[in-house]
């Protein structure tokens with residue numbers, strides 16, 4: 001644990017490996033006054049005239065800022081929300097600043113009660129290995145919330161202009177709600193690219209990472225649906241491809257905060273969250289910037305985790321652990337030594353045994369199904385996750401990685417004798433699908449990159465599967481071996497539109513042992529206006545587990 005700076009009455013700043021040090025203060029503080037005024041303004045805003053003696057002797061007040069924002073305290077940057085392990089009672093507000101801020105905290109309360117509670121933020125930092133810049137992140141974990149209740153909150157710090165939002169906690173028990181999902185977003189802004197050689201001290205600007213304007217439009221689209229929460233299926237902003245990772249991450253949150261400050265955005269780490277030199281396996285930026293439910297590990301917190309909303313158990317995985325493809329800054333396949341698989345099986349067994357859980361939804365990045373001539377499906381994921389998804393009847397798997405939209409028929413097991421472990425379709429249904437018979441996979445990689453693959457679909461009914469990797473080639477990556485397969489599992493592909501996201505409306509049903517449904521709607525984010533247009537809708541159905 002490295003203590004890198006402490007300010008008066010402020011948070012201890014600690015690196016990722018530090019022990020959690022969150023403290024709760026001032027519960028039910030009376031007369032909340034969140035938006036403290038700068039000194040000059042406060043002095044003229046007093047409702048009751050001060051006594052003459054006091055007027056000439058300024059008194060210290062907790063409402064006065066010790067360092068007015070105008071003097072340079074960095075603003076709250078990229079405010080966003082994530083669920084705790086219990087989304088009905090726990091929500092974390094996170095943000096970052098470019099320089100340290102003291103006394104970072106959140107005030108929060110209900111709409112009718114005001115900002116009556118205050119909690120100190122946990123402060124985590126990391127040093128970006130490329131730029132040697134330290135990044136300061138703050139995580140205020142709001143606890144003991146009431147289910148299905150709306151809250152307002154504000155992020156504060158000494159001398160910092162407050163920033164805030166609102167959110168609604170998850171319901172308890174079987175309830176109707178909607179969530180959304182996409183992956184592979186990028187950031188629709190520009191960054192500086194340094195020159196080389198004699199031009200090393202000059203910079204040119206270029207679109208950041210793999211961005212398109214859709215990476216911005218899609219956030220407005222999510223806000224039209226207004227889901228209870230959003231799943232972000234990896235390859236968030238491609239910071240590992242940009243010349244300024246820190247700027248890219250900051251711009252990613254700046255782009256998404258208009259939605260992510262109002263509802264939890266729950267991310268999976270993809271191969272482009274793997275950043276050379278940032279932590280032992282490259283995910284330190286992701287792990288530091290997101291506060292996510294614990295998985296009980298020491299080194300891999302945030303990379304896999306689970307939470308329950310209503311009767312839906314969501315399990316988020318980190319697929320570079322089992323994928324064969326070499327697609328990050330470093331090749332880390334097998335990094336958990338099987339620990340993630342053990343955790344996953346425990347999660348799946350518990351979820352499927354529960355009478356409170358109907359649906360098991362997996363969110364991950366790299367795919368088990370694809371008919372795009374891009375990355376292709378990955379045999380490592382098929383080998384490691386496929387049998388568990390079958391055994392515990394996972395209903396829905398949401399991915400990214402391929403920059404297009406595709407979904408599978410309900411699949412269970414593999415085609416006998418197939419070298420690629422081809423998923424075996426159990427039904428030809430495409431509009432009303434019983435997921436107790438087979439798992440539906442959805443590729444939702446149209447989040448906004450400038451390199452969509454909807455034009456790269458094979459048109460002869462085949463897909464390709466990465467079955468092995470060899471020595472490092474001229475690209476600097478391990479050379480892949482691909483094997484073609486008959487894509488008998490493919491149900492629908494969007495060949496026309498590059499961008500979009502899916503919304504999932506959960507109907508818990510009406511009686512024990514009856515049916516529950518999820519109505520899935522896929523929206524295109526259109527060019528050039530950015531408007532969302534419904535492409536297709538279909539229904540998943542399964543029996544409730546409380547029969």
Ligand SMILES: [Fe+2]
Nearest residue numbers: 235270271401
């Ligand atoms: Fe990817």
